[in-house]
Amino acid sequence: MSATDQEIVEAVLAGEQHRYAELVQRYQGKIVSYVMRMMNNYDDAVDLSQEVFLKAYTALDSYRPQYPFTAWLFRIARNASIDELRRRRLTTVSLDAPVSTEEGEMHRDVESDAPGPESTYLEDEARSTVEQAISELPDKYREPLVLRHAAEMSYEEISEALELPLGTVKTRIFRAREALRSNLERLEALQMQAASGAEGS
Amino acid sequence: MNGHAPNNDMLSAYVDGVLSPDAERSMEQHLVECEACAQALEAERQFVAQLDRLAEVTPPDDFVNAVMGRVAQHPVHQPGNAIPWRAAMRYGVAAAVVLAVLLGGGVTWVLGTGTLQNAEPGALVAVGISRTVGLATVAFTGLSELLGNAFVLLEQAAKMVWQLTKLTARSGWMVQLTLLLLTVSLNYAFTRMVLNYQRRH
Numbered sequence: 001m002s003a004t005d006q007e008i009v010e011a012v013l014a015g016e017q018h019r020y021a022e023l024v025q026r027y028q029g030k031i032v033s034y035v036m037r038m039m040n041n042y043d044d045a046v047d048l049s050q051e052v053f054l055k056a057y058t059a060l061d062s063y064r065p066q067y068p069f070t071a072w073l074f075r076i077a078r079n080a081s082i083d084e085l086r087r088r089r090l091t092t093v094s095l096d097a098p099v100s101t102e103e104g105e106m107h108r109d110v111e112s113d114a115p116g117p118e119s120t121y122l123e124d125e126a127r128s129t130v131e132q133a134i135s136e137l138p139d140k141y142r143e144p145l146v147l148r149h150a151a152e153m154s155y156e157e158i159s160e161a162l163e164l165p166l167g168t169v170k171t172r173i174f175r176a177r178e179a180l181r182s183n184l185e186r187l188e189a190l191q192m193q194a195a196s197g198a199e200g201s
Numbered sequence: 202m203n204g205h206a207p208n209n210d211m212l213s214a215y216v217d218g219v220l221s222p223d224a225e226r227s228m229e230q231h232l233v234e235c236e237a238c239a240q241a242l243e244a245e246r247q248f249v250a251q252l253d254r255l256a257e258v259t260p261p262d263d264f265v266n267a268v269m270g271r272v273a274q275h276p277v278h279q280p281g282n283a284i285p286w287r288a289a290m291r292y293g294v295a296a297a298v299v300l301a302v303l304l305g306g307g308v309t310w311v312l313g314t315g316t317l318q319n320a321e322p323g324a325l326v327a328v329g330i331s332r333t334v335g336l337a338t339v340a341f342t343g344l345s346e347l348l349g350n351a352f353v354l355l356e357q358a359a360k361m362v363w364q365l366t367k368l369t370a371r372s373g374w375m376v377q378l379t380l381l382l383l384t385v386s387l388n389y390a391f392t393r394m395v396l397n398y399q400r401r402h
Binding site: 012013014015017018020021024025028029032033036037042045046049050053054057058060061130131134145146148149150152155170171173174177178180181 | 209210213217248249251252255257259260261264268271272273277278
């Protein structure tokens with residue numbers, strides 16, 4: 001039987017630094033998947049995940065063994081992702097912030113640098129439509145959804161990690177799936193259009 | 202779905218196994234009767250399975266080594282720092298409980314011997330020692346005959362005491378307080394019992 005998370009933490013805190021590798025091995029997939037869905041870039045996700053494990057190591061003595069280790073680790077991953085995204089947003093203008101005009105506040109209309117859905121599909125067919133649809137979800141829906149599916153956490157663990165009541169977590173995951181379904185339908189319709197357009201030209 | 206229950210939220214919850222037992226039962230009954238909902242459930246299952254494939258982001262092969270390389274640059278956690286002060290307090294209280302049991306037992310023994318003998322301190326100690334040795338011998342012989350090896354038993358007992366201390370240390374302060382009170386009152390009751398017995402004889 002392999003050691004529990006708590007037993008490994010105890011050993012690491014008692015001076016067996018090398019045993020931390022067992023925890024990294026155990027959770028690397030989940031953490032990288034989670035951060036990847038938050039950051040939308042593989043290389044950034046790998047770098048940030050390393051930071052997460054490093055932070056968890058230095059803060060290990062503040063971990064309370066009566067709580068699940070995953071929830072604690074994901075809270076660190078979540079804070080690191082949010083900090084990083086915030087840091088990046090600070091250097092640019094927020095696209096979500098409304099613009100004040102004479103006619104009142106309105107949405108900022110910005111042309112995206114990223115390739116549009118049509119060209120994305122044509123340039124890189126392997127790119128998953130689902131991933132794109134998820135990246136378009138609002139944070140409050142994307143986070144629990146990603147924890148559920150990319151990090152394979154239980155509802156209880158998500159509730160611990162996000163410090164939200166269990167009922168709220170359930171509602172958000174179900175709403176997220178609804179929103180995702182409609183995002184997907186829209187994206188697939190666009191892809192169909194692009195495909196028929198490409199055939200026609 | 203033609204507007205009747207169950208809705209998408211309930212199907213989602215059913216697939217994730219987070220419906221209440223009652224709701225789950227009525228859902229299962231309904232699914233037997235309603236072909237449309239059975240199909241909707243199948244669609245939901247496939248959708249959730251598609252989302253579960255999000256977990257398939259694989260970290261690079263050298264991820265664990267990269268993290269451990271950076272961890273190695275940080276100081277090793279020292280056993281002294283391993284237990285934060287709250288835990289240290291818990292272990293302190295747990296140790297106090299163990300001490301209370303041992304000292305309480307000793308006091309009971311000496312008190313009992315004192316009233317019985319009402320003699321010189323030297324004689325008191327001699328009687329105390331002879332009683333302890335006698336009792337220990339009887340216990341040792343009996344138990345070693347029972348288990349074949351008294352040392353194995355002692356080792357097991359020591360392990361059990363340590364596990365109990367750890368358990369006590371991890372439990373809440375209410376449990377610890379109860380244990381302390383229980384120990385004190387048991388010792389008190391036992392002392393009274395011994396004194397009464399010796400007064401009568």
